[in-house]
Amino acid sequence: MVRLFLALLASLTLAAATFAQESGPSLRRGVSVHEWLNWSPLEEDGSYRWPPYRSIEEWLSGGRPLSDWPTGDQFTRIREMGFDFVRLSVDPGPLLATQGAKRQEALDVLRAAVGQVTGAGLAAVLDLHAVGQKPEYSLAGLDSNANSEGTRRYRGMVADVAGMLAMFGTSSVALEPFNEPGFYPCGADSSGEWQKIMAAVVSDIRAVSADLTVIATGACGGSIAGLIDLDPSFDDPSIRYSFHMYQPHSFTHQRSDDPDGFVSGLPWPAATGSLTRSIAELKARMQADNVDPVVQALNLAAFQKIAADYFAADAGQAQLDALLDQAVRWAEEHDIPTERLFMGEFGTILMTPDGRMGAHNVDRLRYLTALRKGAERFGIPWSIWEYSNPYGMSVILPEGSAEADPDLLQALGLSQAR
Template sequence: MKNRSFAIALISLLALGSAQAAPLVLHRGIGVHDWLNWAPLDASGNYRQPPYNTMSEWLSGYRPLDAWPAQDQFERMKGLGFDFVRLSVDPGPLLANDGAQRQAALDVLDKAVRHVVAAGLKVVFNLHFSSQVDAYSQEAIEQGADSEPVARYNAMVVDVAKMLAAVGIEKVAIEPYNEPHYYPCDDTGTDDWQRIQTAQVQMIRAVSPDITIVATGACGGDIADLLNLDATAFDDPNILYSFHMYDPHSFTHQRIDDGGWASGLPWPASSRSRKDVEADLTARMDAAGVGFVEQQANWLKISGDIDDYYARNWDKAEMAKLFAQGVDWAKSQGIAADRLFMGEFGVIDMNAKGDSGALPEDRNRYITDARSLAESYGMAWAYWEYANPYGMTFIVPTGPAVPDETLLAPLGLPPTAQ
């Protein structure tokens, strides 16, 4: 009888262990960026103490606070059909301080994470550089794997992992880095990112063997960039592998950062001819009073991207080839396809001026294709992002803070969601 009882207890323990040997279950997520990713600065140009925006500061950043409904925004996200938030957080205030001041910053973040999970949402906590303070920018930290800045960064990641583990591994995941700018993919880089990611996983595992970690490839974090990552060096069942789907950038990011006109490419490419797209863009420039010489200079800037876009005939089938690359990489590493994670995707909307962005119907077809491809492999996804004035947003960018209802169906959300 004692042996039988021991056997039953052992089986129960093994079953419990196997149930835990899986990452946090995630499905439909929404990115929240402006709240904690732009820590306010004081008059001297240093981070304000205590750091990070309050929720009111976040919501009133580019529209009146009374434009938002009284409902808690995270309860609202839950009601819309999302089950997790990818919460991007500026690591700068954590890197700038240690000891009691770092703990004060962690306390702010701990309170924020607990607020989100109290609304019934899980959290992917993403350390996500901003460029506000040069000393703590991505450029300043991204040095060799054995460098002092990287060591300081990794020590900070350990402190974040301890804070998140205390919230509960059934509620949170840690994503210790966003879009690394190490470039082994162009044959001029080193193995620095491989070593850094391996070290980060090992350090987090020393804090918690079970917390979900979101790892990523170098070269900016696109799906093809996973191909340069050797996950066998550190993989375990509680790791997800992130990629961002903005391919092709010529469609998702139609804009010219130093001024000019780039808008109206269709999705799929075959849905409108190049001639019609160029005629429409010319008409928008004419209506805005853009002169002939300036228009010709503009065409020189964008014609190469248009050439490439139509030459590849971008559509869902081309996008599917990228997903297949990622799935093939995962298979080669012994990783199930559903442990890939589409951590960001979206499309810049055409603005009122018409000089940047995609038309809503084209944006929505792209989002439908990306989301459905991810789901076909069982991958979780996070749409970029909840609310901002920059053209890639779930909440409309001006006026009353209501969802863009045309995005509900492309994201597979209930049509009655409000």
């Protein structure tokens, strides 16, 4: 009888744990929407326009004519493309700048935005995505110190956001309290402050909601290096662990800070091209654009160093697999199912028509397909960067009618939007 009771107890415990793990939102294939609720508009005196954040129309017309967009709800379109969640990046500045009733006004705007996403049949990950528009409300305000006044203010704000999201229940929303925190270096030389901050924020959220899905992140820009430096001693079944994948960065972010710069055309995998060929192709693109010969020489010199390092590293499938394996091994070492990892950002700049920046489409698609399949092999949810922008990483084609890029959707294993 005792043995039967213990077996029944174990069965009930396992069932409860399984329910807790599956009670959060279903997150598999997502897309970031970044241009809507970030960089909340400012008044002439530098204060936030109130109520804060952009309207849908302001967002859609920010980089192209509003007439480019087909009629209908954007989030319904996103669902019809095959995505099941939106990672909604939100500037926390208006929240950090206010208290009491005024902060509640900002929370009400965000609650309505989350409601638009979930109302379209998508889950919503609210990503508190600090920006440098007002430095006092960027992540620099944490002062790299778990006990700083900036950190305490940020923690209080996160708790208020958690309370707002908890009103939706736990089946359709998640909270990502930080995006790409710095706190370098990671590893043995880490100060340990980020560990304290992340653990404290999880505790704050749990004081508000026992089972709201939380997406935790490591330091060092939210990279895999930061993830594997994190001690998940605060773990529970409703926590997921984020990492961003822009590696090799010299491939995914082929661009120059110089307005006259040309950095483009590195192939992926590297073995499909060569240093000599890449230099010759870049030179031809500059000549076709009538770039001054002196500027050409400067660009080629800068590019040669980047390209030489890239080809020497032999970027390719083995490199991607090794990086993902680091995240998987970390999860296994801590008895965390790989399904609770979260590849929260990945993407590659597409080459611009003038050849000034970006990767050839064929190389971009090969890379994104390989990375997406690599994550899915371990059941890791992912979110592509991002839905629509004029900066080279966009699901929506950058010019003309605002339609989805069919080649990109295919690389992501998704259907073409209707």
